[in-house]
Amino acid sequence: xxxxxxGIEKGPSAAIVTVENLVKRFGHFTALxxxxxxxxxxxxxxxxxxxxxxxxxxxxxxNHIEKHDAGRIxxxxxxxxxxxxxxxxxxxxxxxxxxxxxxxxxxxxxxxxMLAPMKVRGLSRAEARERAIGLLRKVRIHDQAxxxxxxxxxxxxxxxxxxRALCMQPKIMLFDEPTSAxxxxxxxxxxDTMVELAKDGMTMVCVTHEMGFARExxxxxxxxxxxxxxxxxxxxxxxxxxxxxxxxxxxxQIIH
Amino acid sequence: xxxxxLEQTADGxxxxxxxxxxxGWTLALAxxxxxxAFAVGVVVGIGRTVQNRAVAALARLYVEIFRNxxxxxxxxxxxxxxxxxxxxxxxxxxxxxxxxxxxxxxxLVCLGLYTAARIAExxxxxIEALPKGQVEAASALGLSGYLTYRHVIVPQALRLIIxxxxxxxxxxxxxxxxxxxxxxxxxxxQARQISEATFQTFTAFGAATLVYLALALIAYQGMALxxxxxxxxxxxxxxxxxxxxxxxxxQPIDSLPDAMEVVK
Numbered sequence: 001x002x003x004x005x006x007g008i009e010k011g012p013s014a015a016i017v018t019v020e021n022l023v024k025r026f027g028h029f030t031a032l033x034x035x036x037x038x039x040x041x042x043x044x045x046x047x048x049x050x051x052x053x054x055x056x057x058x059x060x061x062x063n064h065i066e067k068h069d070a071g072r073i074x075x076x077x078x079x080x081x082x083x084x085x086x087x088x089x090x091x092x093x094x095x096x097x098x099x100x101x102x103x104x105x106x107x108x109x110x111x112x113x114m115l116a117p118m119k120v121r122g123l124s125r126a127e128a129r130e131r132a133i134g135l136l137r138k139v140r141i142h143d144q145a146x147x148x149x150x151x152x153x154x155x156x157x158x159x160x161x162x163x164r165a166l167c168m169q170p171k172i173m174l175f176d177e178p179t180s181a182x183x184x185x186x187x188x189x190x191x192d193t194m195v196e197l198a199k200d201g202m203t204m205v206c207v208t209h210e211m212g213f214a215r216e217x218x219x220x221x222x223x224x225x226x227x228x229x230x231x232x233x234x235x236x237x238x239x240x241x242x243x244x245x246x247x248x249x250x251x252x253q254i255i256h
Numbered sequence: 257x258x259x260x261x262l263e264q265t266a267d268g269x270x271x272x273x274x275x276x277x278x279x280g281w282t283l284a285l286a287x288x289x290x291x292x293a294f295a296v297g298v299v300v301g302i303g304r305t306v307q308n309r310a311v312a313a314l315a316r317l318y319v320e321i322f323r324n325x326x327x328x329x330x331x332x333x334x335x336x337x338x339x340x341x342x343x344x345x346x347x348x349x350x351x352x353x354x355x356x357x358x359x360x361x362x363x364l365v366c367l368g369l370y371t372a373a374r375i376a377e378x379x380x381x382x383i384e385a386l387p388k389g390q391v392e393a394a395s396a397l398g399l400s401g402y403l404t405y406r407h408v409i410v411p412q413a414l415r416l417i418i419x420x421x422x423x424x425x426x427x428x429x430x431x432x433x434x435x436x437x438x439x440x441x442x443x444x445x446q447a448r449q450i451s452e453a454t455f456q457t458f459t460a461f462g463a464a465t466l467v468y469l470a471l472a473l474i475a476y477q478g479m480a481l482x483x484x485x486x487x488x489x490x491x492x493x494x495x496x497x498x499x500x501x502x503x504x505x506x507q508p509i510d511s512l513p514d515a516m517e518v519v520k
Contacts, residue, residue, distance in 0.1 A: 063395075063396055065392050065395060084400075088398050089398075091396060092398035094396070096393075096396035098389055098393065100389050101389075102389035102390060102393035103393070104393070104407075104408055105491060106412050106415065106488045115399075115407055115408075116397035116398060119399060119403050119407065120397065120399060120400075120403070147489070148488055148489040148490040149490065150488060150489065151489060152490075164397070165397070168397060
């Protein structure tokens with residue numbers, strides 16, 4: 001919904017995230033080396049690559065959970081710098097879902113969803129609750145609204161985490177291996193939720209190795225290795241005929 | 257054996273009244289001292305973990321000073337030394353506070369600030385024991401540093417440290433006995449006074465010991481009740497059936513990490 005509106009204002013291909021010449025180092029290790037990436041409003045991008053290739057670091061830089069060392073990141077027209085006011089404005093517009101859910105264990109499911117809208121967006125308790133219940137219903141977990149995260153399964157927790165991020169009405173959603181910590185039988189419920197979100201028009205950047213998911217919803221697959229973007233292609237082309245040796249090796253390892 | 261406690265004293269009371277009066281001062285000192293200690297301790301403990309280096313260094317300095325000077329020495333510093341180093345007029349005013357308040361207030365400040373340093377270390381350990389993902393998730397939602405501490409970090413950290421705070425509650429009321437050295441007639445001082453008046457040393461200190469023991473049990477039970485009341489559903493031992501997938505996903509919030517300081 002939100003996305004359609006934003007799309008009309010800015011034109012269908014307006015870049016919502018622009019990453020230019022991004023460099024990120026951890027000590028002597030260069031995690032990202034001169035990375036360039038543009039995400040258009042409404043676009044769905046799947047980031048893949050071997051572990052340690054920098055894909056998680058890249059999306060963590062987009063909402064400044066990791067500070068980059070060089071290059072530019074512009075999100076929704078705001079350049080990320082050390083000015084925390086800018087950073088917090090950007091973070092409001094960028095939802096993030098983590099591998100380990102990171103729900104707040106001391107708050108109930110619905111309180112998890114209400115906290116940021118009330119404290120950051122300034123919604124009243126009633127408004128925040130209404131929005132939270134609505135989005136929990138969307139991820140089909142509203143009947144657990146008053147439970148605590150520790151009482152839910154991993155798949156349920158991850159769906160709550162998605163609803164919690166959506167409650168901020170973000171313009172873009174980042175997913176950092178959202179299904180990697182899940183037992184196999186719970187992967188599908190989370191992926192289904194993400195597919196639904198994609199079909200609603202949400203701009204998404206997903207780090208995932210779920211290639212079925214990538215085929216179904218991705219507009220573009222971005223393959224990373226050793227801190228660089230090695231290949232970008234539409235999913236059909238990428239999976240059928242990867243252009244680079246490294247991508248072929250990678251696909252050979254993950255597709256059994 | 258405790259019959260002597262019911263005998264009349266020279267001032268027309270009974271010895272047991274002395275004990276009760278002493279108990280009153282002990283409780284008052286421990287109770288009000290605790291709230292000073294808790295308030296200061298939480299603030300300093302948070303200060304130890306913030307990114308601002310000046311604040312963190314100040315908090316560290318506070319902890320090192322107040323934790324590493326023996327509480328008896330601190331008691332003397334507040335009672336004897338402080339009035340001397342203040343401007344003369346202020347120092348004289350402090351010296352003229354009538355008893356027992358002239359002893360009570362220095363003892364209160366001393367125990368409060370000393371215990372605060374110990375609580376601060378536990379608050380810090382509790383904060384550092386939280387998974388990093390909690391702060392990341394809060395940041396990702398746009399919560400400011402203050403909001404993150406207020407709504408995400410501190411509520412979890414305080415729950416985590418309730419067991420070790422129990423020993424601080426017990427510690428502060430036991431340390432109230434040090435106040436007798438600056439003339440506060442608390443429980444131990446009254447026991448000594450009874451012992452001197454009646455020569456029944458065993459009875460006098462035996463009674464005080466029993467009272468201290470009873471207080472310890474009450475404090476322990478009280479903290480256990482608080483622990484249970486604020487426990488997060490889904491994290492208790494065997495209280496809810498948690499699906500296996502959920503158990504490894506969340507941090508075991510009631511197990512103390514290695515970083516947690518074992519006190520006493």
